[in-house]
Amino acid sequence: MTSWLSGTTISAPFTIGSGVVATAPSVLARLAREIPQLGFVTTKTLSLLPREGYREPIIYEYYPGCFINAVGLANPGAAAFVRDIAPHLPLHNNKPLVASIMGENPDEFVACAKILDPVASAFELNLSCPHVKGAGQSVGSDPEAVKTIIQLMKKTFPKPVIAKLSPNLGDIATSAQLCERAGADGLSLINTVGPGLILDDAGIPILSNEVGGMSGRGILPIGLKAVRDVARVAHIPIIASGGIASPCDVRAYQRAGASFFSVGSALAGKNTQQLISFFQYLAQGIDPSTPLRSPESPDQREGLLTAYTKTTVLRNSPAADDLFVLDLADARPCNPGSFFFLRIPGVGEKPFSPMSHNPHRYLIRAVGPFTKRCQALQTGDEIYLRGPYGNGFPEPPLSRPLVLIAGGTGAAPLIMAAARWQRQVGRMFIGFSKEIQAHFKRELERTVARVRVVVDAPGEVGAILSELAHDMRSEKILYRNCVAFLCGPRRMTGAAVALLLDAVPRSRIFVAREDLMRCGIGLCGSCATEHGLRSCIDGPVFPLEYEQP
Template structure:
């Protein structure tokens, strides 16, 4: 990265303001509610030199479940409609988790975003989170949650009371986040300044709006969602311009930033700091780091290319409609869903299956172009899948994530699958049959003869094991015994594993010291809601996001 000339010019806007004491040393953050939504990811992203401060997701006094999936949709390349519903674990849970990871890298400040349905709730939430907050962002702008966000931000008396009370009780900088939907941005900016605000954050999403599928069904489970991405850039610039002309406060600009020119545009109308969110869609953690490095280099007079490269011409969340060919019971609570058609993918990658007005969930296929899924009935959505009949319609999107690497010529592979995690392992066996050295498939209940024979058809040497209540871990014990008996063969093999987390951890433990860790490939079964790295639901303990950094990973 070249000398940070751009930051040297923009940081002067913070001198003598309420943000001056935070020690911000770079101009960028990621806005509330996107990417850095989990403490582990916040801690990891803090290591990027271009990130000057971190912003949490919006936190409430009590936990909020938010909305069911789908929660986000790309209706046009680079343009999104989303309604997560301000899902969060609640202030006290977040406090405990975040405290364990502080201080952040180089003591970077943490801006804690909070919400409330009234001024007292805002204050109570701030007081709980005060021990970890270097500043508070006030969510006065969410356009699709009743009784919070924009509904509070449209009440001048409530806004003033929230700002004053938090300033008095916490003595921390307060940054109201305002919505362009409120109309009089200049007037609201002056109200915030007069009430004691130290800076402003502009803008949140625009809208709400509605995205429909090809049959006219609303895609988001909440129907309505806020608009974000490149399409709202002109609105963001207009809002920042109006606010900066009305008040002399630092402004954190967000909304459609995807290039150095976008940053310069916001800076030219008065922005001091810059939050980038939707442009990070689909980027793995290394790609995200590269994005910010290239962006800063361009701002400092280096390469002039937009950091995300050529403008995208295709959507990353495009649904295709297909039909059910077969829906058959395999055992207690587990069934096989066969669809008419689907895109090709590598073993270990995944797709989202969607039923309008019911929801969507991610699944790794046991085969791709004639899609086969193994599904366990665990909730509302999988219960609806179980009821599908031949000829019924279903939507799918994908593939997403990283799959298993193709084995080298003459390289042997050990396969280990548990429950529905057997699906991508079976696909690996079908894709690379000549590489399979050993295979272990474990189930908690007996599967029917037809599926048993089907597994043996693809992997004739497979060990199919049933862990009855008094035999938990039998598949891992079988693997351990075989690995000890054929230690040299295992040491030269690559291992593909997918199943319950406890099983995968046990597999890793028994192979430790036998198989090099970089050759043990684990396909995580984390909860994923977007598939493009934005919502952060699938954050790992190491600060990665399974949907884009995985789901296949090694622990090397």
């Protein structure tokens, strides 16, 4: 057990850094329950009002274990967070919930904290984000503002207040002394370094915000120096962060003067089970009397998680008024249901699951600036892609027929599945909300055996569900023995699952979720499911029996 800031004890001295992985209440609660080494949990930085943040790309790994990111402090706002976290409280074993907050002035910090007060055990003041104008280190660079914020917070709330400081503002030890004199109960050192800039091979910034904070292995020496310098002059506990990726790093921060340890970028690419193993691994560094034998990390990997490949457009053909098929000169293999990010420099990037991988073919609906720009691409135009990411559909048992149910662009991964396991396809339904072009319908019918292409009548929805219900009544043996794969809009797949459960066990139904994915490597948490998994890394394909609380 470890003594916590409020005088209570916690199970272990670890947390996950603000804005990393546990950014959604469902994920935060699940990890608090499943990772014993998390002694307390920290929210993403919350603001008085919602913030959209920056568009993708928001993160890039420029060297193994080294990242640059600019999310823009995106968050739903304090009130929405209180509403969403309420069903998950109290956290497992009453673990403390540290609410990270931001503001442009002292009154805004206090107003945000008042909303969060009913659910927060402590407050972390973000005085250090390096890439958001008017907040973060813009506020933290003003000593009088910092002093006023801390004093107001301590006067208003009888809870621990933690100041998160930046190494970018010069003498961090003097800043720490100011915070301690103002009444801070603890210090969080450090936030990302920078901002920095990374360019692609054409000299164009990779991040949509152009510049971003740098994190990961490269800033470990900066974090260690900051903690040592502050520990020599301050007398309040320090939460260390910056490059922690091994028990040796934990031990080094401990020797520098830290009491608690916040882990961030090292969690990139790790699914929930790998996070559990990783914190067990890090915990070997806690006891200073235990010699470290350089234990191997449980998830050694090669290469960069976000490496882009430049490719060209082979063909761009319309499939409906707002639907098109984009063929790329790339043959990188993947499993049906896995996905890639496509990037157009200066425009952004979005994730798509291909309908074939040799060559890559994508079924895309033009709904926003990025997809409309994709719709305008011509043969020979260049585009970047990275991936594949996520878990695809599993290999179905040879003894069982496949039933495939797709809606809209969700048809793409199931078309690949039908091609890979074509001898097992017992039935396939593809539903569209609008008429598709005749040539595209003929292509689907040639490509996929036993396919039924269904188009909703004008002003109506759900034609595919009527077809499925009718087929289940007439082909009872097929459905009783099948494995079912689904992909499409949430309402459609949910209704289809409800029908299938009359004949198919949950363990033989697999759904590819269409969640908002912004990084693809499990760090930003935008794709959190209601049960606390991250769709981009734990999914996007889930068996119904697995995605449980």
